[in-house]
Amino acid sequence: MKRVYVEEDWCLACHLCEYWCAFSNSGKDNMVAALKNKTIKPMIQVEEGDKINFAVSCRHCEDPICVKSCISGALSIEDGVIKIDKSKCVDCYTCIMACPYGVLMPNEDEGIMQKCELCTPRGTAPYCAAHCPNQAIIYEER
Ligand code: SF4
Numbered sequence: 723m724k725r726v727y728v729e730e731d732w733c734l735a736c737h738l739c740e741y742w743c744a745f746s747n748s749g750k751d752n753m754v755a756a757l758k759n760k761t762i763k764p765m766i767q768v769e770e771g772d773k774i775n776f777a778v779s780c781r782h783c784e785d786p787i788c789v790k791s792c793i794s795g796a797l798s799i800e801d802g803v804i805k806i807d808k809s810k811c812v813d814c815y816t817c818i819m820a821c822p823y824g825v826l827m828p829n830e831d832e833g834i835m836q837k838c839e840l841c842t843p844r845g846t847a848p849y850c851a852a853h854c855p856n857q858a859i860i861y862e863e864r
């Protein structure tokens with residue numbers, strides 16, 4: 723299946739992927755309406771270093787330890803995509819400790835965990851990949 727992969731050598735640390743992710747998951751059709759005057763809570767986050775930058779998001783592991791670790795059954799696999807049922811999440815942070823890639827992000831406003839569910843809005847590639855200006859995020863099958 724296709725997944726999101728990052729090419730750290732190409733990342734400009736522009737953070738645009740974070741904004742496109744927040745827009746994609748907003749449920750709105752208009753980016754201004756979705757993001758203006760809001761603190762964004764993206765499912766992808768860019769780590770900046772002295773020599774290298776890279777975007778961090780869920781790798782949709784084939785054998786996901788986060789699903790095994792979830793104490794409430796909130797995490798599951800659907801067609802290879804690791805999904806979260808927010809109504810079942812008890813915000814215990816067990817999945818955060820289990821994930822070896824540090825990609826799970828608590829949403830303090832809602833008191834629940836949030837994660838990338840590999841959005842493909844309007845039949846496109848995920849917005850983080852579709853709108854990266856330097857092709858540092860790629861959506862493909864490997
Ligand atoms: S949009 Fe692309 S270049 Fe910009 S921070 Fe994200 S991964 Fe890096």
Ligand code: SF4
Nearest residue numbers: 743766838841848850
């Ligand atoms: S695939 Fe979608 S939800 Fe996942 S990080 Fe990219 S834009 Fe965000």
Ligand code: SF4
Nearest residue numbers: 780781783786788821
């Ligand atoms: S949350 Fe972590 S462990 Fe779970 S599928 Fe994503 S990268 Fe893998």
